[in-house]
Amino acid sequence: MNHERSFTIRPSQLKLATFAAVCMVLFACLGCRKTSPPAQGFIYVSNSKSDTVTIIDTASFAPLRTLNVGKNPTGVTPNPVNSEVYVVNSDSGSVSVIDAHSNQLVATMAVQRSPYFLSVTPDGTRAFVANAGSNTVTVLNLQNRQLLGNLPVPAQPGLARVSPDGKLVVVSSRGANAVSLIDAQKLDVQATIPVCQNPEDIAILADSSKAFVACTASHQIAAIDLTHKRLLALLRVGGTPVSLILKPDGGELFVCNFEADTISAISTTSNEVSESFLAGNSPVSGVFSADSSLLYVSNLRSSSVAVFDVPTRKLLVSVPVGGRRDQMVLTPDEQLLFVTDTGSGDVSVLRLDVRRDKKIQKPPQRLFTMIPTGMQPNGIAFKMLPAGN
Numbered sequence: 001m002n003h004e005r006s007f008t009i010r011p012s013q014l015k016l017a018t019f020a021a022v023c024m025v026l027f028a029c030l031g032c033r034k035t036s037p038p039a040q041g042f043i044y045v046s047n048s049k050s051d052t053v054t055i056i057d058t059a060s061f062a063p064l065r066t067l068n069v070g071k072n073p074t075g076v077t078p079n080p081v082n083s084e085v086y087v088v089n090s091d092s093g094s095v096s097v098i099d100a101h102s103n104q105l106v107a108t109m110a111v112q113r114s115p116y117f118l119s120v121t122p123d124g125t126r127a128f129v130a131n132a133g134s135n136t137v138t139v140l141n142l143q144n145r146q147l148l149g150n151l152p153v154p155a156q157p158g159l160a161r162v163s164p165d166g167k168l169v170v171v172s173s174r175g176a177n178a179v180s181l182i183d184a185q186k187l188d189v190q191a192t193i194p195v196c197q198n199p200e201d202i203a204i205l206a207d208s209s210k211a212f213v214a215c216t217a218s219h220q221i222a223a224i225d226l227t228h229k230r231l232l233a234l235l236r237v238g239g240t241p242v243s244l245i246l247k248p249d250g251g252e253l254f255v256c257n258f259e260a261d262t263i264s265a266i267s268t269t270s271n272e273v274s275e276s277f278l279a280g281n282s283p284v285s286g287v288f289s290a291d292s293s294l295l296y297v298s299n300l301r302s303s304s305v306a307v308f309d310v311p312t313r314k315l316l317v318s319v320p321v322g323g324r325r326d327q328m329v330l331t332p333d334e335q336l337l338f339v340t341d342t343g344s345g346d347v348s349v350l351r352l353d354v355r356r357d358k359k360i361q362k363p364p365q366r367l368f369t370m371i372p373t374g375m376q377p378n379g380i381a382f383k384m385l386p387a388g389n
Contacts, residue, residue: 040385041331042100043338044085045347046073047374053087053096054347054373055103056338058331058382061349061369067105069096075117076379079142081124085383088115088129095129095140100383107145111138119162119169121184128169128182130157137171137180139187149187153180158200163208168226170211172199179213179222181229191229195222203244203253205268212253212266214241221255221264223271233271237264245286245295247310254295256283263297265313277313280306287330287337298325298339305339305350321348321367329382336368340377347371347380 042064043056051071057064070089073096077086083100088111095118097107113133120127120142127140130153137160139148155175162169162184169182179199181191196215199222203212210232213222219239223232238260245254246268255264256279263283264276280299287296288310295308303323307316323341325348330337337350351368 042103042383042385043329043347044076044078044087044098044379044381044383045340045373045377046076046087046379047345047377048072048074048090049376050374051089052374053098054377055098056347056371056373058336061371063371063373065103066374067096067098067103069105070094070108074379075115076381077118077120077127078381078383079120079124080122083383083385084142085381086118086120086127087379088118090114090116093131093133095127097145100385109140109145110147111140112136112150117159119160121162122164122166126184128160128162128184130160130171132156132158132174135173137169137182151182151187151189153182153189154178154192159202161202161204161211163204163211163226164206165208167208170202170204170213170224170226172202172213174198174200177215179211179224181226193224193229193231195224195231196220196234201242201244203246205246206250210268212244212246212268214244214255216240216242216258219257219260221253221266221273235266235271235273237266237273238262238276243285245288247292248288248290249292251292254286256286256297258282258284258300263295263308275313277308278315280304280318284325285327287328289330289334296328296330296337298328300324300326305337305348319350319367321350323348327378327380329380331382332384338380338382340373340380342376342378345373345375345377347373347377 041058045054053067055064070092072091075088085098087096095109099106111129112131115129129138136150154173157173160171171180197217199213201214211224221235238257240259241255242258243256253266262276263279281302282300284300285298297306305319324343328339339348349368
């Protein structure tokens with residue numbers, strides 16, 4: 001007797017079975033697929049009185065690690081190409097190298113006496129450090145961490161800034177009332193230009209055609225033609241201009257006048273001061289939003305951060321943050337603003353509203369949290385590691 005049974009598969013059942021098989025294959029592939037970790041962002045803060053650097057995780061708003069570096073760390077600069085972050089140690093005459101992947105100190109490079117800041121070329125291969133105590137500019141090869149040379153410049157150079165095209169280095173010499181221009185490839189001083197009294201901070205246009213230099217003692221800004229290497233104008237601003245903030249579109253330069261409690265606006269095309277407006281008590285630093293519509297200003301003595309509408313120069317809101325607020329950094333997504341407090345040893349975090357609703361007269365900028373650091377934090381920088389690293 002034949003006990004075999006015959007089965008008839010309906011077309012609808014065949015389609016359902018095929019669909020189920022395809023789904024199983026897809027789920028299996030997704031399960032085997034490696035997902036890249038999200039991008040990570042870290043804040044690096046130099047603590048000059050603790051001889052340390054505090055590393056803050058921007059995801060958890062907590063200190064991730066504290067690294068011992070040299071004596072009196074000041075300027076902090078991320079490499080624009082690789083994962084390194086550089087810290088200048090003023091009293092040690094050295095530069096500490098931090099690997100942002102491991103957030104560990106990986107090297108120390110010697111420079112000369114009393115350096116404060118470091119500037120990196122756009123390709124990330126070289127660094128220039130002005131040594132105020134040695135009247136030199138140290139050139140470092142960042143790829144093999146070797147010294148390329150020490151170039152003599154006029155007295156007390158405080159800042160050496162690389163132009164955006166990487167061809168020139170602009171050096172302000174406070175003791176000589178002069179600005180030097182260095183060829184970044186040939187490593188020689190091409191020109192020394194007399195400017196105004198005690199030149200310090202430097203801003204360079206994106207096309208590398210002009211540099212603007214703040215002279216704190218004479219209350220002036222020097223405009224310099226970098227193509228023809230000559231002084232274009234000396235512009236009168238308020239008392240003690242300490243920092244220069246260039247708009248992302250390059251059309252205007254804003255000056256923090258520390259003693260005058262004002263901000264001066266300069267047209268970078270006409271080299272003229274268009275106006276000055278009240279900021280707060282002792283404005284010391286500032287940062288623009290990416291679309292140039294908002295300006296955030298740190299006021300040292302009034303313990304606040306002021307937010308201005310740039311087109312109208314109107315103060316939108318002043319956020320009380322306490323302490324002696326100094327340097328600041330804005331995250332690329334413009335959601336968070338980190339501000340150092342040189343007095344109490346912490347960093348304030350402001351959560352920002354990035355909406356551009358013109359009906360809002362006072363956008364809800366507010367103090368979100370405060371993160372402890374070391375003693376007298378001053379330099380601050382943000383470094384983003386891309387996803388998958």
